[in-house]
Amino acid sequence: xxxxxxxxxxxxxxxxxxxxxxxxxxxxxxxxxxxxxxxxxxxxxxxxxxxxxxxxxxxxxxxxxxxxxxxxxxxxxxxxxxxxxxxxxxxxxxxxxxxxxxxxxxxxxxxxxxxxxxxxxxxxxxxxxxxxxxxxxxxxxxxxxxxxxxxxxxxxxxxxxxxxxxxxxxxxxxxxxxxxxxxxxxxxxxxxxxxxxxxxxxxxxxxxxxxxxxxxxxxxxxxxxxxxxxxxxxxxxxxxxxxxxxxxxxxxxxxxxxxxxxxxxxxxxxxxxxxxxxxxxxxxxxxxx
Numbered sequence: 001x002x003x004x005x006x007x008x009x010x011x012x013x014x015x016x017x018x019x020x021x022x023x024x025x026x027x028x029x030x031x032x033x034x035x036x037x038x039x040x041x042x043x044x045x046x047x048x049x050x051x052x053x054x055x056x057x058x059x060x061x062x063x064x065x066x067x068x069x070x071x072x073x074x075x076x077x078x079x080x081x082x083x084x085x086x087x088x089x090x091x092x093x094x095x096x097x098x099x100x101x102x103x104x105x106x107x108x109x110x111x112x113x114x115x116x117x118x119x120x121x122x123x124x125x126x127x128x129x130x131x132x133x134x135x136x137x138x139x140x141x142x143x144x145x146x147x148x149x150x151x152x153x154x155x156x157x158x159x160x161x162x163x164x165x166x167x168x169x170x171x172x173x174x175x176x177x178x179x180x181x182x183x184x185x186x187x188x189x190x191x192x193x194x195x196x197x198x199x200x201x202x203x204x205x206x207x208x209x210x211x212x213x214x215x216x217x218x219x220x221x222x223x224x225x226x227x228x229x230x231x232x233x234x235x236x237x238x239x240x241x242x243x244x245x246x247x248x249x250x251x252x253x254x255x256x257x258x259x260x261x262x263x264x265x266x267x268x269x270x271x272x273x274x275x276x277x278x279x280x281x282x283x284x285x286x287x288x289x
């Protein structure tokens with residue numbers, strides 16, 4: 001993830017996660033399909049396991065992950081982010097292959113800000129161990145005022161990050177040009193809430209205002225539709241999976257229009273145009289919709 005987790009969490013943070021998970025259309029409770037990744041004392045089930053509460057305090061952080069990994073499909077969740085002064089906090093929703101040198105990863109990282117300033121969402125992509133593909137978009141609404149849906153669509157043709165069905169990031173399969181694509185390693189689904197005021201807000205210039213703690217964020221309607229691993233061996237290559245359909249192999253005309261609107265009006269950083277980091281434009285940046 002982004003800049004990496006820090007040791008010694010200091011933030012007191014709680015959130016409520018309402019789960020409406022479906023794998024092949026099957027509803028699930030939290031413990032059926034998720035495991036606690038750290039600090040089980042900081043996670044409490046609510047409403048018969050359809051919701052959980054996470055607490056991040058001075059002693060420990062907390063988070064959870066799917067018990068299984070998935071290869072292609074779509075994952076989404078509705079999130080209501082931390083209101084008010086959220087500078088230095090990070091709410092993360094991501095997929096990860098849980099491997100080291102050849103890690104694959106798809107990141108949503110919501111970077112808190114000072115009161116009245118826009119929330120920034122950072123996306124990043126690791127393919128075959130190569131990351132450093134950050135893009136940042138200022139959200140065009142207040143994500144702390146209500147729930148909004150954040151999704152990752154992943155098939156053999158493209159990866160698309162969506163905010164309320166508006167595409168904000170597209171990564172095409174350009175293997176024909178020797179550009180790595182995520183297609184071999186299944187990935188788990190993760191969520192964490194943590195303190196990162198050394199980098200999250202204005203490069204670490206804005207620190208957490210501890211007088212505003214506790215910080216609250218909410219999730220609900222978490223959904224996975226994909227090929228579970230282990231699972232049917234032919235699932236990931238089945239062209240009849242709905243996410244492999246023609247409608248999902250490229251952005252349609254309306255999605256392409258919305259994507260251009262986001263890039264023109266709300267993108268504040270794109271590694272593809274950062275000449276100080278990449279004097280030569282990375283080859284994947286040359287692809288078009």
